[in-house]
Amino acid sequence: MRDIDVTGLILAGGQGRRMGGRDKGLESFAGQPLVSHVQARLVGRVAEIVISANRNLEVYRSFADRVVSDPESGFQGPLMGIYGGMRAATTPWLLVVPCDTPALPNDLLSRLAAGVDEHDIAVAHDGERLHPVVALLRTTLADDLLTVLATGERKVGRWYARHAWVAVDFGDSREAFTNLNTEDDKRRLEARLQEESRP
16 A cells, blocks of 8 residues: 555544533644644655544644545534545545544554555554544445434444454554543643653
């Protein structure tokens, strides 16, 4: 799989309920918006970076080639964001990542691509748990996803179960998938990364 075959999609369209309704992707982390750390993991590794966002669209445009919003209003969840990204992609594959995982592995795409084999979906597994919104998917699944969304389904895992999917082991980099859902989460990871960067 070549870089030109993959669109990178950053999911930043949530309500940020656990951060007081603030736009999580634009929250400051180590002096930069969270989304910028995630974007840095994709630059040069994918054909195009697309951000799924439902507010602050102009701000997000400075971090992506394109910004797309959910086709339905009301903060419908990550599955709707994935559909929007699939519909926007012009490549056979879509790499999905959330905006609140600033320490994602630099080899994320290469390892998911190596693990997907003949499957339609490869999902990161940190050795303890699956991370459904860190995944590599065939964009040809878009029509099926639209059909499922029309039934009211919003659970990512239940949609994956309809297709040939595989978990890819990232047990050697478990902490890279830390989600920053609260201010405490953010402070802990900032402190840990600062500690690791010291000589």
